[in-house]
Amino acid sequence: MSDIVLRTEDLGISFGGLKAVQGVNLEIKKKQLYGLVGPNGAGKTTVFNLLTGVYQPTTGTFYLNGEELKGKTQEQINRKGIARTFQNIRLFNNMSVIRNVLVGLHNQKEFKCNPFVSLFRLPGHYKTEAKMRERAKEILRIVDLEEERNNLACNLPYGKQRKLEIARALATNPTLLLLDEPAAGMNPHETEDLMRIVRKIRDDFDMTILLIEHDMKFVSGLCDEVTVLNFGTVLAQGTANEALNDPEVIKAYIGE
Amino acid sequence: MSILFDGLSLGAIYALIALGYTMVYGIAKMLNFAHGDIIMVGAYAVFVTLMGGGHIALAIGLSVIICVVMGVVVEKFAYKPLRGASPLAVLITAIGVSYLLQSISQLVFGAEPKTVTIASLGTVSLFGATISVSSIVTLVIGAVIMAGLTLFVKKTRTGRAMVAVSEDKGAAMLMGINVNRIITITFAIGSALAAAASLFYLMQIPSVEPTLGSMPGIKAFTAAVIGGIGSIPGAMLGGVMLGVIEKICLSVPVLAPYTTAVEFGLLIVILLVRPIGLLGKKRREKV
Amino acid sequence: MIKSILKSDDFKIKNCINYMVIAAALVVLVVLYNAGELKASYANLLVQIGYSIILAVSLNLVVGFLGELSLGHAGFMCVGAYLGTFISMQLSDVIESKVICLLISMLCGGLLAAIFGFLVGLPALRLKGDYLAIVTLAFGEIVRTVFKNLPWFGKAMGLTTGAVKFTKKDTPLFIIVFITVLVVLFFVQNLVRSKHGRAITAIRDNEIAAKAMGINVTFYKLFVFVIAAFFAGVAGVFYGHYTTPVMYTFFSYNYSIEILVMVVLGGMGSINGSIIAATLITVINYILQKELPGELAALKFLIYALILIGIVIFNNAPKLSPIKERLSLKVLIAKLTSKNRKPEDILNDPAHWDKIPTKIAMDEVLSTDLQPGNEYVPDKPAKGGK
Numbered sequence: 001m002s003d004i005v006l007r008t009e010d011l012g013i014s015f016g017g018l019k020a021v022q023g024v025n026l027e028i029k030k031k032q033l034y035g036l037v038g039p040n041g042a043g044k045t046t047v048f049n050l051l052t053g054v055y056q057p058t059t060g061t062f063y064l065n066g067e068e069l070k071g072k073t074q075e076q077i078n079r080k081g082i083a084r085t086f087q088n089i090r091l092f093n094n095m096s097v098i099r100n101v102l103v104g105l106h107n108q109k110e111f112k113c114n115p116f117v118s119l120f121r122l123p124g125h126y127k128t129e130a131k132m133r134e135r136a137k138e139i140l141r142i143v144d145l146e147e148e149r150n151n152l153a154c155n156l157p158y159g160k161q162r163k164l165e166i167a168r169a170l171a172t173n174p175t176l177l178l179l180d181e182p183a184a185g186m187n188p189h190e191t192e193d194l195m196r197i198v199r200k201i202r203d204d205f206d207m208t209i210l211l212i213e214h215d216m217k218f219v220s221g222l223c224d225e226v227t228v229l230n231f232g233t234v235l236a237q238g239t240a241n242e243a244l245n246d247p248e249v250i251k252a253y254i255g256e
Numbered sequence: 257m258s259i260l261f262d263g264l265s266l267g268a269i270y271a272l273i274a275l276g277y278t279m280v281y282g283i284a285k286m287l288n289f290a291h292g293d294i295i296m297v298g299a300y301a302v303f304v305t306l307m308g309g310g311h312i313a314l315a316i317g318l319s320v321i322i323c324v325v326m327g328v329v330v331e332k333f334a335y336k337p338l339r340g341a342s343p344l345a346v347l348i349t350a351i352g353v354s355y356l357l358q359s360i361s362q363l364v365f366g367a368e369p370k371t372v373t374i375a376s377l378g379t380v381s382l383f384g385a386t387i388s389v390s391s392i393v394t395l396v397i398g399a400v401i402m403a404g405l406t407l408f409v410k411k412t413r414t415g416r417a418m419v420a421v422s423e424d425k426g427a428a429m430l431m432g433i434n435v436n437r438i439i440t441i442t443f444a445i446g447s448a449l450a451a452a453a454s455l456f457y458l459m460q461i462p463s464v465e466p467t468l469g470s471m472p473g474i475k476a477f478t479a480a481v482i483g484g485i486g487s488i489p490g491a492m493l494g495g496v497m498l499g500v501i502e503k504i505c506l507s508v509p510v511l512a513p514y515t516t517a518v519e520f521g522l523l524i525v526i527l528l529v530r531p532i533g534l535l536g537k538k539r540r541e542k543v
Numbered sequence: 544m545i546k547s548i549l550k551s552d553d554f555k556i557k558n559c560i561n562y563m564v565i566a567a568a569l570v571v572l573v574v575l576y577n578a579g580e581l582k583a584s585y586a587n588l589l590v591q592i593g594y595s596i597i598l599a600v601s602l603n604l605v606v607g608f609l610g611e612l613s614l615g616h617a618g619f620m621c622v623g624a625y626l627g628t629f630i631s632m633q634l635s636d637v638i639e640s641k642v643i644c645l646l647i648s649m650l651c652g653g654l655l656a657a658i659f660g661f662l663v664g665l666p667a668l669r670l671k672g673d674y675l676a677i678v679t680l681a682f683g684e685i686v687r688t689v690f691k692n693l694p695w696f697g698k699a700m701g702l703t704t705g706a707v708k709f710t711k712k713d714t715p716l717f718i719i720v721f722i723t724v725l726v727v728l729f730f731v732q733n734l735v736r737s738k739h740g741r742a743i744t745a746i747r748d749n750e751i752a753a754k755a756m757g758i759n760v761t762f763y764k765l766f767v768f769v770i771a772a773f774f775a776g777v778a779g780v781f782y783g784h785y786t787t788p789v790m791y792t793f794f795s796y797n798y799s800i801e802i803l804v805m806v807v808l809g810g811m812g813s814i815n816g817s818i819i820a821a822t823l824i825t826v827i828n829y830i831l832q833k834e835l836p837g838e839l840a841a842l843k844f845l846i847y848a849l850i851l852i853g854i855v856i857f858n859n860a861p862k863l864s865p866i867k868e869r870l871s872l873k874v875l876i877a878k879l880t881s882k883n884r885k886p887e888d889i890l891n892d893p894a895h896w897d898k899i900p901t902k903i904a905m906d907e908v909l910s911t912d913l914q915p916g917n918e919y920v921p922d923k924p925a926k927g928g929k
Contacts, residue, residue: 049620052755086755092748095741106738114744115766116735119730126548132738172757218875225753287673334852344612345677345859351800351852355844362841384580466841470796474680480693481677513692521682527678528666 003030005208006051006082008177012232013050014248021046026224028176031202034210035240039252042043043232044212045087046201048178051210052084052160052162080117083174087181087212091157093154097145097164099138100153104171106174109136115248138173142204143197151165159190163197170201177201179211183218191215195222220244228252258385260500265391266460267499268398273476274483275405275492276446282422282486283442286343290330290348293357294447298323298454299464300361303372306540310490313373320451325355327447328440336436352468362466369465372458389509390459401452405445409488414441423485475502478523484536490529493534498522550734560813562725569721576715585715590785592825593720594778597727599805599812599821601774604731606803609767610747612676614799615663618683619656619772621794623692623779624702627652628789631707631780641784648707649723649780654775657769659686664768666756668761676694679729680796701788708787720781727774731814734770743767744812777923797844804847807854 004027012022021043028034036044049055051062051075061070071078083104092100105111113128140146144164148156153164158182162182182198183191195218201207213219217239220224226243228235236246243249273295280288298319305315334353340345383440409415420428421438429435433480457472477500483494498519505515526533549830552558572589598616605613631648638644667678676722696702707715714734733741742761745753754760783789805824809816857863 003705017766054751074754075757075759078755084755089753090749090752092745092752094748095744099741099744102738103741103758104756111738113738115734115737115739118739119733121553121733123548126551128738130553168756235790280672287676302629334856337856337862340861341859342610343673344606344610345855347612347673348803349855351803351850352848352855354848355800356852358847359844359848363845384896425785474796475685476900478681485673514688515801516616517642517685517688520685523619523681524663527670527674531670 004028005030005032006062006064006210008051008060011047011050011057011062012059012177013046013055013057020233021050022231023083024060024227024229024234026216026227028208030208031206032208032225033198033202033223034208035219036212036229037214037216037219037225037226037244038229038235041231042229045126045180046232048084048180048212051077051178052082054161078172078174081173081175082178083172083176084168084171084178085162085180085182086185089158089165090146091153091161091164091168093152095153096150096151097156098133098136098140100164100168101139101171102132104139105132105135106172108173118144120164139171141169142170142200144193159186159194162186163194166197166201170205170207175208177207177209179209179213181212181214183213183215191238194218198222216244258387259503261387261391261395263500263503264404264496264504265394265398265456265499267496268394268402269456269460269495270499271492272398272449272456273472274480274489274495275402275507276424276449277480278483278485278491279418279442280446281480283418284331284335284439285334286346287350287477288443288446289347289473291355291446291450292469292471292476293354294323294327294363294450294469295454295457296464296466296469297326297357298451299372299405299458299468300365301451302374302455302458303365303370303464306372306374315374316455319454320448323447325452327450329445331440335483354371354473358466358470363524365401365464365466367466369463369467371463373462374455374458390456394456394459397452398456401449404512405449406488414438418442426512441480458492475519478519481533482523482526483487484533487533487535487537490533490535493511547872548597553733558732558736561728561818564760565721565725565728569718572721573715576713577897583711586715587785588825588829589717590720590781591829592822593717593724594781594785595777595802595805595821595825596724596818597774597781598802599809599817600727600731601771602802603777603806603809603811603814603817604734604767605771606806607813607817608735608747609764611668611764611768611881612803613768614676614773614796614803615679615681615683615686616775616802616919617794617796618679618686618784619660619775620779620798621791622656622659622692623652623685623776624783624789624794625777625779626655627698627780628702628704628707628783629696631679631784635707641707642719644707645709645780645784646718649777652780652783653773654777656779657773660769660772661765664772668764668768671925680799683794683796683799687794690867697788701790702783702908704783704787704789707784709784716781716785723777723781725906727777728818730770731774735814739763739766801847804850807851814835837864 006026006167007027008024008026011024013020014022025190026034036047038044046055053069053072053076057070060228060251061068062079065070065080069080069082069233072080092103095103110127111128111132113124118125137146137149140149143166145160145164145167148160156164166177166179166182169179176184179198183194186194198209198211205207211223223240225238226240226242227237228246228249230252235252236243236249238246271276273291276291276294278286280286280291301322302315305318306312310318314319327437330353334349335346338349379388380392381387391536409418417433417438418441420433422434425435428438442501453472457468479494480491481494482497483490483492501522502515502519505511505518511518530536547816548554572581577587579674602613602616605611605616613887627648630651631644633645634647635641638647663679663682667675667682670678690696735743742753742758745756745758746760746763750760782793803826805820806817808824809818809820829847831840835842
């Protein structure tokens with residue numbers, strides 16, 4: 001019980017009369033790489049939006065390390081330890097790569113700095129800034145972006161933008177990392193590289209990771225456990241091989 | 257009683273202007289700050305025609321045509337290039353257009369107010385109160401125009417296309433609706449309504465000046481927001497409400513100097529309690 | 544420790560050159576003034592320039608850095624001008640020195656404006672862009688109407704501030720104004736160049752992502768709004784000590800737009816730009832007012848209108864971006880410095896990747912590339928076009 005990081009109970013939401021997601025029960029253990037797959041429109045991103053407070057669930061609830069997070073705002077949930085990336089990349093485009101990561105570091109306790117300390121340029125400000133920069137560089141090193149740190153985020157190629165999003169989410173020091181189609185638009189080399197990075201993040205940070213992905217090679221090569229969604233309901237759950245070879249799942253993807 | 261009537265007719269004017277704001281907002285997702293100044297353009301059109309000895313009917317016709325042309329031209333040259341740009345950029349441009357219209361008319365006609373007498377209709381006695389005929393005319397024609405607009409939006413192809421564009425521009429485009437054309441039509445209709453509003457306005461206050469449009473414009477926008485921006489019945493409700501409240505405030509000596517403050521205060525209170533306005537629809541942001 | 548402070552961005556020449564220029568200008572002006580070479584009308588112009596800079600820089604915080612449009616900046620200035628100067632007038636009965644009266648009332652006027660900023664911002668910042676603009680505009684009009692009618696402030700005659708107005712006998716007001724400009728600049732730049740400034744620009748760039756990063760969006764919006772209102776209030780107090788009577792008509796929505804024109808002309812998010820634009824516009828105003836008869840005063844608004852429309856369309860129209868790129872200074876410099884670069888170098892420079900129109904299509908081609916011995920088997924036939 002104690003090593004379960006995320007638990008959802010009958011999680012669901014309906015927009016108007018449409019039940020976009022219903023009855024999702026997940027149990028994700030510490031250091032697990034967990035996959036959420038399903039055809040387009042199956043409600044995967046909606047689950048992420050529920051878990052990060054963008055939408056409030058209409059049924060069910062969810063717990064992070066035993067603490068109920070339902071009803072909390074996006075900011076609160078992030079501070080409790082769930083960080084995410086976005087399917088359609090949402091970087092701070094007009095800011096440099098390192099500043100993107102620095103924003104991610106904003107709320108961490110070790111970098112606390114009262115606005116007035118910064119306004120009056122008390123020594124604390126300089127100390128914090130220096131520490132934050134060091135930490136940001138370390139995080140960028142993990143995703144191999146240290147060299148690009150002074151480029152504008154919008155000038156990065158697509159694959160690197162995805163990696164920067166992961167770095168930025170990692171900077172908020174989460175216990176659970178949600179990755180929304182991290183490999184979308186990447187070529188096979190980049191995908192391979194990304195798999196290595198995701199594993200490294202899991203090992204170095206003892207991170208628990210829940211990811212949405214369409215690339216089945218990526219999912220089956222990486223994830224310990226998989227949940228398949230279709231039309232907002234859970235179709236299959238289990239190890240990657242079991243779940244992806246389930247006849248129902250194949251039917252959902254390919255049709256009869 | 258006469259206060260109520262005056263309020264209703266002022267409300268009808270606000271509602272007509274507010275409709276222009278709310279339709280443009282619903283369809284182009286922008287706050288057309290220059291809408292108020294279209295009223296001013298319409299009023300000057302009437303002024304010039306009457307000065308030149310033209311008949312009142314000619315003045316009305318010209319006013320409507322000039323306003324429509326002006327609205328469409330502004331859309332084409334100032335707003336169209338910015339389609340897809342940030343809302344802040346569009347809003348600032350709209351403010352710029354508003355300034356442009358005001359300053360040009362000030363350079364052409366001068367800053368001091370000019371008198372325009374459309375027709376002196378006098379007053380009648382109704383239910384034991386004296387009511388100016390212009391109020392009644394405003395109220396009746398305003399109601400007819402609004403009913404017509406509602407029918408237009410509900411029943412005609414173009415009207416339904418407008419609703420579709422306001423719901424989802426991308427999907428409407430996929431359904432073969434020419435979104436640019438619909439936006440142009442919306443601006444044209446909004447401007448025609450503004451021309452009508454300018455006539456009613458002149459019937460109540462028979463003078464024109466370059467800044468004539470800005471206060472009614474801002475108040476009508478307030479009305480549109482109170483009613484729920486993007487909603488046609490909301491604009492009507494908000495406009496009438498604001499008109500009645502304004503006249504009531506003006507008739508109470510203690511409140512009279514603070515009328516503007518009361519109206520804008522009402523806006524803030526309503527947005528606090530119900531940020532989407534009285535009849536507005538809630539929109540979900542896509543993540 | 545000291546080394547790390549000296550190495551930080553604050554002490555790079557390009558980041559503190561504006562302090563130096565303003566300070567140098569101030570020294571020159573003071574010398575000129577003491578030599579009797581500075582006409583009184585120019586000294587007045589300097590005061591106007593000074594408070595315009597404060598207004599433009601503070602509005603830039605809201606519009607340029609936070610990305611919210613406030614049309615009520617003149618309203619906050621109005622609060623400072625009326626209340627701050629009123630306090631100063633009460634103080635002048637007790638305190639002899641006008642300068643001390645001014646300093647205390649600056650603080651009070653700023654704080655009162657900040658309180659108003661808080662009260663307006665609290666509900667208004669829950670609203671999105673256009674709504675915020677209209678609510679701040681409404682606020683500006685409410686403030687004006689109220690001050691026009693309250694009995695203590697001279698009603699329609701305006702607040703007569705003769706008792707505290709700076710005259711020739713006093714310390715020249717422009718010196719105090721410009722020292723304040725330096726202080727305001729210090730605070731604003733410090734805010735922008737800190738983790739808090741990053742959070743603020745993050746909200747502007749992508750509010751959803753900022754929320755997902757745990758940034759307290761409401762707090763920062765309110766914080767910026769209150770700070771900007773504070774500085775606008777301070778500018779108002781200067782106005783009250785510079786002219787008499789303080790008229791409610793001055794703080795109309797037109798004046799808010801004038802400040803916005805300064806911000807847009809100088810470039811949103813550029814503090815130095817705001818300083819230059821504020822100076823330029825104030826000087827243009829001064830010349831137009833002096834040289835042109837009343838009717839042509841409309842020219843001023845025509846110029847404003849053209850500046851607003853021209854700059855915004857030029858900077859934001861999607862279709863114009865190639866032209867903009869060709870004209871932009873950065874690209875020109877890059878061209879000059881990279882004469883000898885081979886085309887491959889440019890292609891490999893990530894700064895140029897966004898200009899390769901086929902970038903995304905290339906990614907798709909790459910991802911379906913066949914490699915010897917490792918044929919790509921499409922294993923997701925149902926995948927849509929996302």
